[in-house]
Amino acid sequence: MSNAAGNDQQGENSPGPELTGRLGYLLKHALSRLSELNAEALTPHGITGRELAVLLVLAGREPASQQEAAGRLGIDRTTMVAFLDALERKGLVARRPDANDRRRNVVALTESGTDTLRLAVKASDDAQRRFLAPLTRTAGEQLKRSLYKLIATDDRRGD
Amino acid sequence: MSNAAGNDQQGENSPGPELTGRLGYLLKHALSRLSELNAEALTPHGITGRELAVLLVLAGREPASQQEAAGRLGIDRTTMVAFLDALERKGLVARRPDANDRRRNVVALTESGTDTLRLAVKASDDAQRRFLAPLTRTAGEQLKRSLYKLIATDDRRGD
DNA sequence: TATTGTTATACTCTATAACTATA
DNA sequence: TATAGTTATAGAGTATAACAATA
Numbered sequence A, B: 001m002s003n004a005a006g007n008d009q010q011g012e013n014s015p016g017p018e019l020t021g022r023l024g025y026l027l028k029h030a031l032s033r034l035s036e037l038n039a040e041a042l043t044p045h046g047i048t049g050r051e052l053a054v055l056l057v058l059a060g061r062e063p064a065s066q067q068e069a070a071g072r073l074g075i076d077r078t079t080m081v082a083f084l085d086a087l088e089r090k091g092l093v094a095r096r097p098d099a100n101d102r103r104r105n106v107v108a109l110t111e112s113g114t115d116t117l118r119l120a121v122k123a124s125d126d127a128q129r130r131f132l133a134p135l136t137r138t139a140g141e142q143l144k145r146s147l148y149k150l151i152a153t154d155d156r157r158g159d
Numbered sequence C: 001t002a003t004t005g006t007t008a009t010a011c012t013c014t015a016t017a018a019c020t021a022t023a
Numbered sequence D: 001t002a003t004a005g006t007t008a009t010a011g012a013g014t015a016t017a018a019c020a021a022t023a
Helices: A023-045 A049-060 A066-073 A077-089 A111-131 A137-152 B023-045 B049-060 B066-073 B077-089 B111-131 B137-152
Strands: A093-097 A105-109 B093-097 B105-109
Touching (some): A023 A049, A023 B137, A049 A066, A049 A077, A049 A105, A049 A111, A077 A093, A111 B023, A137 B023, A137 B137, B049 B077, B049 B111, B077 B093, B105 B111
């Protein structure tokens, strides 16, 4: 996954309850911390958290056009181009024009990409496990379920 | 608090379990969603989520120098300058040179700033409540406690 | 010399607009 | 005309480096 939430750089003064009581603060810093651990875990595999997400999406429902993959990740197609450029340079994915619609590129993992994905997921899962270590197993599961519910529920604008 | 986690723009295709099962994805999108709701709630009060955080920190332990406030927020002092410029332009905070150490600025909320803070916090709390609506009250409390534990625990690098 | 606030600058991440080639 | 991929560009958010005033 990787950062995008800012870089923690442990502040000199502690935040205090006026901030730590707010859900936004908690989510932001939890994400930031996890992203750090994840980035560390992925370094040996030569990919970033975001690149792992791209690989996961590609592996999840191959074959995919670039735009399909972008849609599932919730990023712009122009952003996807850059990700795929990088992954292709590393030999982890390959683009080929779709035979049925030559405007499209079909993107697939290479053999090396599949291997890297497997190892990277293992490393990332391990980082996640370390991150969740302060919680009981039950609390960790509960956390994920709750977050999922919060995300799955759309449209809370009106009420 | 505000975004910093990207802008959701509801993707056409749903993500699928390969992503929704990952904690990083869940945290990122939960934060993104909450940030949206929060931004909406704050718009009428003329401040952003980040500015609310600055006001909270200033109100929490006045009087504070710019650097102290920055430290508690975990942001750079140069970043704090821009925030305070904006808040001062809006008449919500005032800087004055510290009499004891004239290198420092003491930053305090104005009367208008105090009023705005009170209203903005109410609006933001309400947004948070709506965000947590899909969960039981207990699950919501549990979520916050778990996140706090994850943040409070430092240094999971080695193990 | 070290520190506070400031400014100028650069970097990361991502999106919007415009272009090319297909359809 | 519309769409997929691409490129150029711009914007948000934040940091690093250098500078002036003060300690």
